Amino acid sequence: MGSYHQWFAPWKSRLFECLQISKSVAMIWIDLSTSYHCNRTMEEQTVRVLTNFQKRSNDLDRFIYLISLQDRNEKLFYKVLSENVEEMMPIVYTPTVGQACEHYGIVFRRPRGLFISINDKGHIYDILCNWPERNVKAIVVTDGERILGLGDLGVYGMGIPVGKLSLYTALGGIHPAKCLPILLDVGTNNKKLHADPLYIGRQKGRITGAEYDELVDEFMHAVQRRYGSTCLIQFEDFANHNAFRFLDKYRNKYCTFNDDIQGTAAVGAAGIFASLRITGKKLIDNVFLFQGAGGANTGIAQLLSLAMQEEGATEAEANSKIWMVDIGGLLTKGRPAGDIEGHKAVFAKDFKHMNNLEEMVDEIKPTAIIGASAVPGAFTDRIIKAMGKYNERPIIFALSNPTSKAECSAEQAYALTEGRCMFASGSPFPSYNMNGKTLHPGQGNNAYIFPGVALGVITCGLRHIPDLLFLRAAQRLAELVTDDHLAEGRVYPPLSDIQEVSFKIAVDLAQYCYSNGLASAYPEPENKAEYIRSFMYTLEYESFEPETWEWPGSA
Template sequence: MYSRSQGFEILSDARHNKSVAFSRQERELFNLRGLLPYSSVTQDVQVKRIMDGLKRKSSDIEKYLLLSLLHDRNERLFYRVVTEYVEEVMPIIYTPTVGQACKEFSNNFKRTRGFYITPEDKGEIRKILDNWPEDYVKVIVVTDGERILGLGDLGANGMGIPIGKLELYCACAGIHPYECLPVMLDVGTNNQELLDDILYLGYPFNRIKGEEYFELVDEFVMAIQDKYPKALIQFEDFLTPNAYALLNKYKDKVLCFNDDIQGTAAVALSGVYASTRITNVAFKDLKVMFLGAGSAATGIADLMVAAYMKEGLTKKQAESQLWFVDVNGLVVESRDDLMEHNLPYAHLHPQMSFEEAIDDIQPHILIGATGVAGTFTQTVIEKMTKYNERPVIFALSNPTSKAECTAEQAYEWSNGKAIFASGSPFAPVNYKGTEYRPGQGNNAYVFPGIGLGAIISNAKNIPDELFLEAAKTLSEQVTEDDINAGALYPKLSEIRNHSLEIAIRVADAAFELKIAKGHKPHNLRKFVKDYMFDPKY
């Protein structure tokens, strides 16, 4: 029997609170009589009340805040809403609305959710990790807030990204909420507007950098290995040089990956695989041009090289089919301003502009990862259509306001021939009597399933082979109805099932590669399904 105080406290415990769904017997057992309205309703009725409330909100940020408050008071109801209405809710709890939520994070702060590490914690990170109440964390999403979506340096306000990503882990792949840990490496900010804002809650100094920065990250990673040795670390929204430096340092040593580099790569590769079912161009023959040469674009290219090599191409042949254009034009050998991760794709070729390069190289696929809206102009789309019966256009930059072009523009400028995918959602487009369903290349299609598969198999690390498995598996979930609508991705409404299939294949591959610890379950599918969190009560 709960004491009187414990009975009241259960209503403030988001993990156990069911609010007006507590039955008459439960109200008696937990000393809740008198603390709730008379009616005892089902969770179904509660879901309807929340969805009706969302419809009454006039802006997406208001909807975000409503759902955030729901998460604070009733965790299972929150995840029931997200899982059952994922198409409507994902754009609210993640891209594009999460961008605005991050910008306003300090202003709207209500309750802590996650773990903050600052330079003042150096030497004591392992000690303060004991302040986190959970002993069995399995997934950690960490950012330093320096490159939040296409919005730049948001400092500690970037905590909205780890929170949102882990909500998707729970909703889309059934990771248990108490096994998730959002982390903000609050190393300062160079955003003067934030530093001047009296409401800003982050470490109020310029960013630490160099050796001091990497030492702090290393102490964090090592502290996690000690406190949570089985936990997966997902790096999120780090500036490109730091993102690659950290990934290269840790990817073979600990269970980790960078979602901007590797998650984006897997979901983009999946879309490329699916596009061949429409264009009838063999995957190994595809020429791809990237606008933007940061971590997302080069991550896609690196995984595509591995995919080409599985088709029989040499590494050099594979790299020769991938072309990059950045703010200074075509990436070629003669340039002396390239970063290390760009060098494999710097070809022996004359320097030229973006539009000149399209004419010269005539790519089958155009992938945008610039963070700059409108860079796929009408001329660009028309040139792609000139050289391809069905040009494939990926406008991947987030949030929606940063997309290289809109779905409507792609269809209109190509006279309905474009196969379009984006990073943020676009509504279906009716063009000349035909309805097109833009595919959203959302990383949520792959990272939750990859993480679940890694956890289930107790993998040591996550090599490229696992991302290739995820990409191939997702592409196989695209139905003929999806293809006929011009969509390169399956419907989000079935994302939990897609994550299940990816997790099974990833876990199976981990056992095959002998990077999994322990024995493979006799019935892997049942083992994964039984693990997945069910928010119903």
């Protein structure tokens, strides 16, 4: 014991000196920071952020600036984003997030989410336990195989879950600490990334088959075990061959949905519902031609069919109004057996096979064409003119992301139909002036749907999410499009209204969930709006009284 005191004694006085110095430095820092922050309100800080944001020379630099702000002052980031949605959402999400994912090795500053590798198989629950937040309510997960229309970007796809969950907070009011972005790293088949020295993931080909399925199974079970059966798991940008089967596999076991299928379906259907107020047609009186038969378009088609059935049509009658085109051409029953995957087989027609989209439009004469094929320019001038010829008010939706993949531009659609078309796109297009009238193209962005759905699902404690919930969200979104919006060419509310849109969708879904026995949060709140508001993240700084603060023990 004596030797211990002899060793410690020389350091004892020095330790107390260090503590005193630390106390003095801390007090100086507190004085300075208090003085600075007390004289800089959030509004003044917002001006500084906007000035810096606008000085950036390109959108990728603006993206980097905003995620850096998110790292150092999360509340200010969400305040600025929520108050400048129209200007900033295209930066933190589509289309700029696609560019950021392509350059993620350069953009990467710090991990804002959780990377789970195939090498972690057998230990996923332990990894989740290492995440500091114990009460996660919402997870967005991807394996990076089909990022937007850009293909396999592997772990560079992490920008998508991070961006999605940023909108959960900015648009849906879900507390950022309750959100967890996750990327499942099973490798990549992108040869460029195998040779990329900045790539931060597994530089090998993708794991497939049983080993891949076992990883996803373990992940789903680990999430439920760690965070409970009401933790929302949103699947994002999985390849179609996995997206549909995982949705079918997990939808009745977990609180989960696939945004590329169901979120896109809801926002696409909402645009159609709103457009019908202009065309004057009933849903069943339309003929829909879908360019692309992947998750997005198949989801829209399924939801439109469900809506027609709710209006009294049989399933066969509803499906007869929907024509689909994939890489093999028009979906027809005469195509080789096994050529048409199960999720789109119900839309195959007993009709002659065709490969030319222009000829299909002339033959079928659709009232609406909807593109989500990531084939830029698929809607040619001839197709757009034909739509204007066959319809007084044609519906033209070019939904592929990012902008470079759009089937046509808003300018093309308006100019070639003399401003008569109802147009929507996946990524934003500028307004178009025709004959003195300004037309505002609708952006069929899933952000109109998933934040509100997530807010309703989380606050009501849903354990499963039926398709009818997305149909209800689509119908509510269409109801929020006013006559003035339609007169301006909009089929969606302005992006500046999107926070209130998300809130109203959540309230409507809460009413639906409690009325149909889907909610598990009890007792049922009498005032659903007030109940949901009580859960929402505040964008103002907490109020403190720094002048009353004292260093512990200084009295």
